[in-house]
Amino acid sequence: MVRYEIRIAGFGGQGVITLSKMITMASAIYEGLAATQTEAYSASARGGKCWAEVVVDLDKDAKIIDYPKALSPYDFLIILSAESAKDVKKAHLKTDENTGFLLWDPTTITKFGAAKRVKSLSIPVQKLALEKFGNIVFGNSILFGAFTVLAGIFSEESALETMKRFVPSSTLEANIEAFELGKQEAQEYLKQLKEGGS
Amino acid sequence: MSSSSDKRFLPEGRHLLMGNIAMVEGAISAGLTFFGGYPITPSTEAIEHLAKRLPEIGGCCMQMEDELASINSVIGASLVGAKSMTATSGPGLSLMTETISMAANLEIPFVFCDVQRTGPGTGLVTEPHHNDLGLMRFSGNGEFQVIAIAPMNCQELFDLTITAFNYAETYRCPVFLMSDAYLGHLHEVVNIPPKEEILKRVIKRESPEDAPARVFSYKDRETGEYVIPKPPIMGTDYCPGLFIHLPHGPEGLPTPKPMEFMEMMIEKIKSNIDKITMVDKYKLEDAEIVIIAYGLPVRTSYRAVEIARQEGIKVGLLRLITVWPFPDELVKEVVKDAKAVIVPELNYTGIIAEQVQRVTKLTTPIIKIGKVAEFHHPDDILKVIKEVAK
Structure with a gap:
């Protein structure tokens, strides 16, 4: 059992739940790993404080996630609203190598104290999505690209297969471009992290 | 097709x-x-x-x-x-x-x-x-x-x-x-x-080709077995004229013997309990401590058993897939030599713990681990296993 704990928080409508389902599908359907996904329900998912959690077992032989809720400290946090950012503490993230990442959006969060004390990557997702693709919904694909690289729990092929299932075919090309953007941001960040640490 | x-x-x-x-x-x-x-x-x-x-x-x-x-x-x-x-x-x-x-x-x-x-x-x-x-x-x-x-x-x-x-x-x-x-x-x-x-x-819904008069369950007097015919379908020949809510016989007509009707209602299920019961017996062969669980707490119980076994504690799990009818005899057999029985449930009262108590020796401790609106982490169960194993 090698649990990988993921939590995404923001407000309803940002794509928090969709992103969590994409992560689950890439892990469970295309990588064949055991995974569970749970999400905020009802009003919170429709404009309120929204969250979703995914647990992936990186052990290929694992058949079932025994405790299906994600546990703190997390391997990966994605924070998309100022309100959710307030809840985040340094202790909520693992400190081991290659894990314990915080991904957040400075378009929606102006002040994020905890981000300075953990491995964090800020991408102005909503701003980029609007400027480059004309619609903030592309933000999800940017985040998905960054997650794919940083977490490294599923392959890029699995991620792309998942995207095909989630986005309308007419926008697939633009979504892949957005995915690439997120991927590049993450690769650049990992490079800096490596240089900074050496 | x-x-x-x-x-x-x-x-x-x-x-x-x-x-x-x-x-x-x-x-x-x-x-x-x-x-x-x-x-x-x-x-x-x-x-x-x-x-x-x-x-x-x-x-x-x-x-x-x-x-x-x-x-x-x-x-x-x-x-x-x-x-x-x-x-x-x-x-x-x-x-x-x-x-x-x-x-x-x-x-x-x-x-x-x-x-x-x-x-x-x-x-x-x-x-x-x-x-x-x-x-x-x-x-x-x-x-x-x-x-x-x-x-x-x-x-x-x-x-x-x-x-x-x-x-x-x-x-x-x-x-x-x-x-x-x-x-x-x-x-x-x-x-x-x-x-x-x-x-x-899949068992299909279908009328039998012949249309016997007996469309409700009854006890076969010769074999003593309870016979459950296929369910009648309205609008076919295989159907009683009336569906009467009174205690009834196999033809659907009111019976002068309500006790026989009651016996049939209960025993048609109880006499088939071995066929209805589904359980998973996990590492019970030499278990001194027995966990009995159903639904979500089973997932964490499997893990707790695994961790405790690694630490040398002889613990096993009886998972009830069919929770009702409660399999009295099966549970009785599983817990008869147990040093203690642990029942993690997603409720306060211990609805199944009460059933376990009914079939367990009075001297065997039954420890309930209740949770409401949340569920057990493996550590919650492991902690109790370790206390009992002391």
Whole structure:
């Protein structure tokens, strides 16, 4: 059992739940790993404080996630609203190598104290999505690209297969471009992290 | 084969499904053609999904005006030969009990999915609580037996729903699926088998070619066995003229011997308990400490057993897949030499712990680990195992 704990928080409508389902599908359907996904329900998912959690077992032989809720400290946090950012503490993230990442959006969060004390990557997702693709919904694909690289729990092929299932075919090309953007941001960040640490 | 029957089965392979949807896809695979319901959290995705899916296969999903109408529509559909079900949560079950009692009397098969939420009353609508078993087993006035099955993951919500329909056809009693707010909303992989394999598992609703007068269950006086005929279908020759709610004989006519009728109602299930009971015995061979669990807490119990075994503690797990009828003799045998029995449940009272107590020696300690609106972490169970093992 090698649990990988993921939590995404923001407000309803940002794509928090969709992103969590994409992560689950890439892990469970295309990588064949055991995974569970749970999400905020009802009003919170429709404009309120929204969250979703995914647990992936990186052990290929694992058949079932025994405790299906994600546990703190997390391997990966994605924070998309100022309100959710307030809840985040340094202790909520693992400190081991290659894990314990915080991904957040400075378009929606102006002040994020905890981000300075953990491995964090800020991408102005909503701003980029609007400027480059004309619609903030592309933000999800940017985040998905960054997650794919940083977490490294599923392959890029699995991620792309998942995207095909989630986005309308007419926008697939633009979504892949957005995915690439997120991927590049993450690769650049990992490079800096490596240089900074050496 | 028509296109509507092709749509009955999801494509073979791995699917990422929400628990409530895995459950109704299991139902469709089992031959569900009628769903009557009234949306209620945390079961709503069931009716929502079926509203789209049942018309695709020539079935019917009806949102009724309330829970009473819902269960009545389910029973009516079953009477005319449709495999039928409803899904609701505790407050819905409360309202439906009058008709469940009537359906039990008339041995009308149906499946009831209770996506349990925290009660009593309105409670916490999005939180899990295994608090409805008391109401399921006595779901209405009168003496009758029900079957209750507890899945622990989305795969089982699919598979055990097929089993639930088979039980309803075979034993002609109310069959409950004990889901909950957490399980119903959980997303997991469900492996859909090839449709040929599913079809082999499904017991069809059909009238026998000959039309015997005995369409209700009875005790065969020669063999002493309880005979459960196939359910009658209204509008066919294989049907009594009347469905009378009185204690009745095998022909459906009022009986002057209500005691014999009661015996049949109870014993047709109890005499088949070995066939109805599904359990998983995990590392029980040399177990000194026995965990008995059902539903979600089973998942964490497996893990707790594994960790404790690594530390040399002889502990095993009896998982109840069929929770009701409670398998008295089987549990009695499993716990007879146990140093202690641990029962983690998603409720305060310990509804199954009470049943375990009933069949366990008075000197054997039974330790309940209750949780409400949350569930057990393996450490919660492990801690108790270690205390008991001291």
